[in-house]
Structures are given as structure tokens and as C-alpha cells.
Amino acid sequence: MVNMEKQLYTLGEVIELINKNQQLVITADESLLKQLPAGKWIGGSIPYFMSEEGGKFTKDLLFVNNLSGKGVNYKFSKYSSENINTITKNNFENGFSIIILPLASEVLKSFSLNSLKFKDIFKNPILGYVAGIDLNIAEPQLAKVYFGETKEELTNTGVALHIELQPNEVARVEIINPNSIDENSPSFKFPVTSFEQSECLINDVKSNLADYLVSIKHPTMGIPLVSSSNAALINRDVQFIDTVNRKVNFFSPVYSDEVYRLAKKVDDYKVLFAEKLSINKKEAVYSCLCVSFYLLGSLENNIININGAFTFGEIAYQLLNQTAVFLMIDKY
Amino acid sequence: MAEVTIPPITRAEWRKMLSGEINHNFRNYVLQLQIHEAQKNIKNNKVSFEDALKDLYLLCEKYSLAVQNDFKQIFIKW
Numbered sequence: 001m002v003n004m005e006k007q008l009y010t011l012g013e014v015i016e017l018i019n020k021n022q023q024l025v026i027t028a029d030e031s032l033l034k035q036l037p038a039g040k041w042i043g044g045s046i047p048y049f050m051s052e053e054g055g056k057f058t059k060d061l062l063f064v065n066n067l068s069g070k071g072v073n074y075k076f077s078k079y080s081s082e083n084i085n086t087i088t089k090n091n092f093e094n095g096f097s098i099i100i101l102p103l104a105s106e107v108l109k110s111f112s113l114n115s116l117k118f119k120d121i122f123k124n125p126i127l128g129y130v131a132g133i134d135l136n137i138a139e140p141q142l143a144k145v146y147f148g149e150t151k152e153e154l155t156n157t158g159v160a161l162h163i164e165l166q167p168n169e170v171a172r173v174e175i176i177n178p179n180s181i182d183e184n185s186p187s188f189k190f191p192v193t194s195f196e197q198s199e200c201l202i203n204d205v206k207s208n209l210a211d212y213l214v215s216i217k218h219p220t221m222g223i224p225l226v227s228s229s230n231a232a233l234i235n236r237d238v239q240f241i242d243t244v245n246r247k248v249n250f251f252s253p254v255y256s257d258e259v260y261r262l263a264k265k266v267d268d269y270k271v272l273f274a275e276k277l278s279i280n281k282k283e284a285v286y287s288c289l290c291v292s293f294y295l296l297g298s299l300e301n302n303i304i305n306i307n308g309a310f311t312f313g314e315i316a317y318q319l320l321n322q323t324a325v326f327l328m329i330d331k332y
Numbered sequence: 333m334a335e336v337t338i339p340p341i342t343r344a345e346w347r348k349m350l351s352g353e354i355n356h357n358f359r360n361y362v363l364q365l366q367i368h369e370a371q372k373n374i375k376n377n378k379v380s381f382e383d384a385l386k387d388l389y390l391l392c393e394k395y396s397l398a399v400q401n402d403f404k405q406i407f408i409k410w
Contacts, residue, residue, distance in 0.1 A: 122366050122391060172398055174361050229368035231357035257372055317365060330397045332336060 006287070006307045008051045008061040011035060017064065018148070023074050025098050025161060025286070027309040028062035029134065030144045034153065041148035042076060042159040044100040044131030048294050048310035055299035055310070063309050065286050070329070071095060071163035076149050079158040081110035091124045092164035096171035096327060098286060099128035099160040103143035103312045107158045112319035113193065113253050121317055125173040127325055129288045130313030143312065168332045173316045176324040177233040178272045178293070179263035181226050188225060188260040197254055198247045210246040213238070222296050224322055225260040236260065237292070237321035252319040269297025270304060277305040288314055289324040336396045338403060339410035341389045349406065350374070350385055356406050360398045366391050
């Protein structure tokens with residue numbers, strides 16, 4: 001049975017949903033998002049999806065999370081790097097917020113460096129994703145997000161849909177990180193919280209991270225640094241190693257107050273997801289997962305137990321990498 | 333509404349969870365994060381132990397359904 005609340009639609013079908021005043025989170029190639037009318041929706045540019053038919057790259061269909069009827073009230077908002085810290089104030093007293101931030105933007109940088117320090121950050125779930133690009137296009141591209149109410153296309157602003165739940169409902173975010181910590185990895189500690197790292201302590205010895213990763217022939221993709229937050233494994237994915245300047249850039253900030261280790265190499269993402277995805281995907285109100293899984297796990301046309309966009313960063317109170325994010329609603 | 337309760341904040345186990353004396357790995361993601369961040373903030377004097385304890389209790393109260401299995405292991409009965 002197809003899940004009508006989370007699936008791929010044609011442009012015409014999405015326009016129809018918008019015209020019916022449905023509250024939507026829409027993910028698609030920007031060529032499609034540009035054509036949508038104003039309405040109660042937010043969107044982000046990504047052309048990679050896990051649908052009922054399996055992993056898919058498409059510029060002809062749009063992935064829609066239809067949140068109509070999920071709450072008793074809703075509102076939309078936009079955030080810059082200066083006011084992203086106010087997102088928790090805009091949350092309803094009981095509810096959740098879905099946020100989309102553009103890849104490589106100042107608002108993403110501000111959110112990812114500071115979100116865990118926002119007042120009341122854990123009071124209600126804040127989740128969503130980082131909008132991205134078509135990886136097949138060699139020319140420089142900008143990730144786009146869309147604010148449906150005013151039909152704006154944005155590259156340096158975040159957009160959010162805030163939903164208020166009934167008093168007997170509680171929204172809960174869960175994550176699945178298919179990686180595990182390689183127990184043979186040395187420990188890594190960093191002097192500053194930053195997307196870029198160089199000098200650090202490796203097994204408590206002053207070292208250079210770029211030199212070390214080159215020395216072990218680190219593949220860049222697929223083996224993140226991992227920290228444990230009370231057993232929640234948090235990945236920090238290497239973007240590139242700058243051998244000339246002996247620096248390493250990450251897709252999300254590496255924190256000075258965490259201890260990191262390398263992840264174990266994953267041999268088969270499909271098998272691993274089958275083991276770890278115990279959540280019934282039909283129970284998840286919203287879900288998304290990392291585009292790395294699509295690329296590394298050869299998931300094109302293969303089905304795993306999750307629906308959603310393959311994203312360029314997952315958000316669950318903080319920016320995550322190589323992770324799947326789910327929103328569940330518990331009824332009391 | 334289902335009858336779901338959590339143990340009173342006066343139970344010693346709450347303090348032990350926060351201090352790390354009880355090293356229980358919650359299954360629920362937000363509680364994993366909240367405890368981890370609270371432990372760091374207490375260590376860095378950014379929050380008092382008592383305030384962190386209240387915050388933890390309030391969060392567990394909110395997620396009382398999701399924490400039942402964890403609490404049966406930690407508190408056994410209440």
C-alpha cells in the first residue's frame with residue numbers, strides 16, 4: 001500500500017495539493033520547485049529520493065511530505081544566520097518544527113555551530129534537512145530553499161514549518177546511524193569547534209589531522225569521525241583533505257568538547273539498514289536520510305525501509321551527517 | 333489518556349543518571365543528547381546540577397511513554 005502522506009508526485013499533482021491549501025514539505029529539483037504556486041509549503045532542492053519503488057534520481061517528480069491534519073495549528077517562518085537562534089521561540093508549546101537550510105550557507109553554519117546552545121532546544125523536536133544540488137553537474141551550483149507563502153527562492157536563508165500538536169500527542173525524533181565506532185581507531189580531540197581542523201591530539205599526542213588521514217589512506221567518503229552522546233552516535237563527515245595547507249574540512253562542525261574516533265567501514269548499506277531500521281516507516285510522520293547512502297550504498301532502484309529525500313545533511317536538533325532521521329508522534 | 337507515570341524526582345536514581353553513576357544508554361535520542369549536554373554543562377559550570385536535574389525530569393515527563401522501558405531497567409518499580 002502506497003503511503004499517500006510521503007511520496008513522489010508529478011508537478012500537476014503537487015500544484016493541486018497546494019491549491020487545496022495542504023501543508024507540505026516539498027523536495028525536488030529546483031526546476032520543478034520554481035514552477036510551484038504560492039501556498040502553504042516549504043521546499044528544498046534535491047533530486048535524490050527513496051520512494052516506495054526504491055532509490056531514485058529524478059528531475060521529473062517531487063517528493064512531498066503532506067503534514068495536513070497532523071496538528072491543530074501551524075505557521076511558517078524564515079531564518080537568517082542572525083536570528084536562527086530564535087527558532088525555539090517560534091515553536092508551539094507542544095509540537096515540532098521542520099526546517100530546511102541551504103548547503104554551504106551562513107545560516108547553516110550558524111545553526112550547526114550553535115544549535116545545541118539555543119534556549120529550550122530540546123523542548124520540541126527541530127528536524128529537517130540541508131538542501132543540496134545535482135551531483136552530476138560539474139559547474140558550481142547553489143542549493144535553494146523555497147518559502148511557499150511568498151513564493152520566494154532563497155540561498156542564504158532557512159525556512160521552517162512549525163506544527164502544533166494536540167495535548168495528548170508528543171512528537172519524538174529518532175535517528176539511525178548505520179556506522180559504528182572502530183574500536184581500533186585512535187582518539188581525536190580538537191582545540192576548537194570548527195568545520196576546518198588541522199592540529200589536534202591523536203591518542204593524546206599533538207598531531208596534524210590531514211597528515212594522519214593521508215597516512216592511513218582515508219577515503220574521505222564513508223568513514224566519518226564519530227562521537228558518542230550517551231550512545232547516540234554523531235558523525236562528522238570529511239568533505240576534503242587539503243594536503244597543501246594540511247587542513248581537513250568537514251560537512252559539519254567538529255566540537256572541541258567531544259572525543260572522536262573513526263567509524264568502521266560499512267560493507268553493505270542495504271543489509272545494514274535492514275538490520276537497523278526497526279521503525280515501521282508508515283509510523284514515521286517524516287523521515288529523511290543522507291545522500292551518502294544513495295552514493296555509497298548503491299541504493300538506486302533498491303528499496304530500504306524508509307521513505308524520504310536523500311539529503312545533504314540531516315537535522316535533528318543539530319546538523320548530522322550520514323544519518324537517517326525520523327519523526328514519530330506518540331499518543332497518550 | 334493512558335496512565336503513564338515516571339518516578340518522582342526525589343528518587344536517588346535521577347541524580348545518579350546525571351552524575352554518570354548510572355551509565356544507562358537511553359534508547360530515545362533526545363534524552364541521550366540532553367543527558368550528554370547536561371553532563372558537559374555541569375562540568376563547565378554552565379548550569380547547576382539542580383537545574384540540570386529539573387530539566388532532565390521535565391523532559392522525561394514529556395517523553396514518559398518513550399522512556400518506560402528504560403525506566404523499568406533503571407528504577408525497577410515506582
